Amino acid sequence: MTLDEAQRRFWCIIHTYCLMSNHYHLLIETHSANLGRIMRHVNGVYLALQLIKTDRRTSFSGALQSYSGRKRRLFAATKSLYSP
Template sequence: MARPLRIEYPGAIYHVLSRGDRREAIFRTEADRKLFLNLLDQTCRRTGWQIHAYCLMDNHFHLVVETPRGNLSTGMQWFLGSYTQRFNRRHRLWGHLFGGRYKALLVDGRPGGAYLRRVCDYVHLNPVRAGMLGNKEKVHRFRWSSYPRCSPPLAPPNITTPCRPGSKAAEGPYTKRGCRAGDCRVQLVPS
C-alpha cells in the first residue's frame, strides 16, 4: 500500500519530528548537533523556510517549520539525506540513520491562535520531560533548543530572533515582558 501524500501548501506550519533508527542516537557529539543546525540553516536558505522552534534530543529532534513555498517534502529530503550522509561518514557507518518516515503534523498558525504557542512550548519543554535537566536547571539554559535564542546573552552568534535587542520586534511588547516560548520566529543565519 502506498504512503499517503503529505499535505503541503504555501504558508503551512508543521511540527516535524524524527527518531533514530531503533531509537538510537542521531547526535553522538556536539559536532553532530552543530552540523545538524548548520544544515538546517542551509535548508532554510534553499527553501525559504522559517523556524519557529526546535529542540535536539539525543535520539530525535523536533522542529516547528513554516513553509512559505509549500515545499516541506523537498526540503526534508535534502536536509535529512545530507545529515545522514555526513553523520555516517563522520562515524564510519552506513545505512539508515532515521527510523522510518519523519512525522509532520499540521499546526494552526493563525495570528492570535494559541495552538502555535502551545506546540512551541511542547518542543521547548522536551528536555524537561525527558529528564535531561535537573530540578534546578532552567529550560533557557538548554543549549540545543531554540528557547535560549530569546535570551541574548545565551544565544549563539549564528541564531537571531525578533526578540533580540536591536531588532524591530525588541522595540515592541518584548521589551516589557520578555520573550516567551512561541513568541519567536527563529531565523538561522550564517555564522
C-alpha cells in the same frame, strides 16, 4: 549548518528545534507547499554527516534508522489568516 542551508534554499523559517538522542523536532514556517522537500534535504544532509562522522558508508543502524521513518505535519493558523 544544515538548518541554515535549508532556510536559505527553501525560503522557510525554522523557529526552533530540539535534538533528541534518536530523533529531532522542528517548528518550520513555510508559505509554499514544500515541507516534504525541506525535510528530505534536512534528513539527507544530517544522515550524510552522521555516516561520515561514524565512518559508516554502506549501512546504518540504531538511532539513524529513525530518520527514515514517518514524518508528521501539523498545520497552524497564523494571525494573517484572520486579518480583515
